[in-house]
Amino acid sequence: MDYFPLLLSCKLAGISTLFLLIICAPLAYALVFVPVRGKLFIESLIGLPLVLPPTVFGFYLLLIMGEQGIFGRFYKILFDTSLLFTFSGIAIAAILHTVPYVIQPLKASFTRIDRRLLESAAVLGCSNVSCFFRVVLPNSLPGLAAAAILSFAHIMGEFGVILMIGGSIPKETRVASIAIFEYVEAMRYQEAGQLSLALLIVSYMILLAVNLLEKRNHAS
Amino acid sequence: MRLEISILKKLSHFTLEMELCCPAGELLALVGPSGSGKTTIARIISGLEQPDFGTIRLGENILCDTENGIRVPTRKRKLGYVFQEASLFPHLRIRDNVAFACDTPSRVDNLMDLLGISHLQDKKPSQISGGEQQRAALAQTLAVNPDLLLLDEPFSALDIETRHSLQQKFLEIKKELQIPIIMVTHDLQEASLLSDQIIAVRNGKKDHKWLTQFHGILLPRTSKEQEKLCPRQLAHA
Numbered sequence: 001m002d003y004f005p006l007l008l009s010c011k012l013a014g015i016s017t018l019f020l021l022i023i024c025a026p027l028a029y030a031l032v033f034v035p036v037r038g039k040l041f042i043e044s045l046i047g048l049p050l051v052l053p054p055t056v057f058g059f060y061l062l063l064i065m066g067e068q069g070i071f072g073r074f075y076k077i078l079f080d081t082s083l084l085f086t087f088s089g090i091a092i093a094a095i096l097h098t099v100p101y102v103i104q105p106l107k108a109s110f111t112r113i114d115r116r117l118l119e120s121a122a123v124l125g126c127s128n129v130s131c132f133f134r135v136v137l138p139n140s141l142p143g144l145a146a147a148a149i150l151s152f153a154h155i156m157g158e159f160g161v162i163l164m165i166g167g168s169i170p171k172e173t174r175v176a177s178i179a180i181f182e183y184v185e186a187m188r189y190q191e192a193g194q195l196s197l198a199l200l201i202v203s204y205m206i207l208l209a210v211n212l213l214e215k216r217n218h219a220s
Numbered sequence: 221m222r223l224e225i226s227i228l229k230k231l232s233h234f235t236l237e238m239e240l241c242c243p244a245g246e247l248l249a250l251v252g253p254s255g256s257g258k259t260t261i262a263r264i265i266s267g268l269e270q271p272d273f274g275t276i277r278l279g280e281n282i283l284c285d286t287e288n289g290i291r292v293p294t295r296k297r298k299l300g301y302v303f304q305e306a307s308l309f310p311h312l313r314i315r316d317n318v319a320f321a322c323d324t325p326s327r328v329d330n331l332m333d334l335l336g337i338s339h340l341q342d343k344k345p346s347q348i349s350g351g352e353q354q355r356a357a358l359a360q361t362l363a364v365n366p367d368l369l370l371l372d373e374p375f376s377a378l379d380i381e382t383r384h385s386l387q388q389k390f391l392e393i394k395k396e397l398q399i400p401i402i403m404v405t406h407d408l409q410e411a412s413l414l415s416d417q418i419i420a421v422r423n424g425k426k427d428h429k430w431l432t433q434f435h436g437i438l439l440p441r442t443s444k445e446q447e448k449l450c451p452r453q454l455a456h457a
Contacts (some may be wrong), residue, residue: 080252119294120303120305121320122267123266123294123361124321125295138311
């Protein structure tokens with residue numbers, strides 16, 4: 001039994017989640033607290049991956065990240081390599097596809113923060129950036145954890161977008177969900193079953209962690 | 221340093237129009253029924269809300285001048301604001317709360333000693349009483365060495381005993397502070413105990429008549445002190 005696809009999925013989910021938190025936390029803060037013009041349009045754009053079929057989303061990413069695409073060309077100039085069929089490529093695709101799954105719990109968590117704390121911080125001379133790091137983030141740890149867990153879980157099960165951008169290159173882009181699909185296609189049901197069971201256990205543990213966090217959050 | 225304001229703001233039920241002046245070292249109390257606009261005045265002075273028209277001047281500094289488009293952000297106004305319910309940061313220990321905007325450990329120590337909360341320094345806000353939280357909030361506010369102090373019903377959520385002890389403590393501190401202090405309260409006794417001037421506010425405007433009906437509540441002072449406290453109100457009495 002080859003467990004490398006499962007490890008690759010974990011690596012992809014871990015790295016992408018880290019980047020997602022770094023990108024999405026300030027973005028969610030701005031969406032909740034900073035009066036931005038056209039906020040509704042920005043939020044709708046961010047939420048697109050929730051409603052678009054992954055293949056459609058993957059197709060557009062393929063156009064943008066391909067060697068003729070604007071992002072692909074830029075990446076090629078910077079790193080002298082293509083994004084398609086690489087680990088970096090599927091990581092970027094997974095990040096873009098998971099943004100709304102991270103933004104939503106972060107926004108919910110930031111919204112729950114008592115506004116008086118922010119006003120208090122402003123009166124005490126805090127800038128928006130300082131307030132974000134010194135007040136908002138420390139008071140949103142359960143929300144951050146929930147966002148990280150949801151992101152990890154979503155990327156562990158990611159299939160369509162990764163297939164479109166990364167294909168199935170062993171030890172590079174062949175993550176667990178793609179390996180299972182290929183095992184089934186090749187009628188290697190025992191291996192498909194083992195890998196599926198491993199994913200099932202990981203997913204259950206993740207959901208259990210989310211529910212425990214929710215319960216603790218309500219209790220506090 | 222003297223605080224002078226002249227502001228106008230349209231609110232949902234009335235238009236707030238207020239002119240006031242508070243010299244350094246004096247406490248001006250804004251009294252009036254709930255929903256009369258007292259807190260909004262304090263929030264406008266702090267910059268947490270903006271007036272539609274008007275100016276706010278603190279000494280030589282213009283904090284807000286709508287005509288010339290000047291609006292100094294709250295964080296740059298160098299003021300202290302104690303809210304009705306202490307808004308201490310729940311993730312920080314009391315000492316870290318007091319030191320939030322103060323880099324001088326000795327000042328933090330002195331203020332914690334002065335307000336009698338040194339023994340609470342390692343506790344979280346949720347582990348101490350309301351009165352202790354208000355003391356910590358006052359220490360946090362004074363730690364920034366503000367040019368102006370705003371108090372929004374700071375003692376109203378406390379029981380009588382704690383309120384009285386904190387009012388006495390505040391009277392001691394007030395003598396040391398040579399800055400204008402604006403206090404919002406609906407407690408006339410508290411206003412007459414702590415303040416040098418009282419302005420009655422109703423429906424967003426000064427209402428001298430409102431105070432005269434409660435004249436008996438004001439704590440006894442010499443007639444000269446009372447004249448200074450609420451000159452126009454007495455004239456109507």
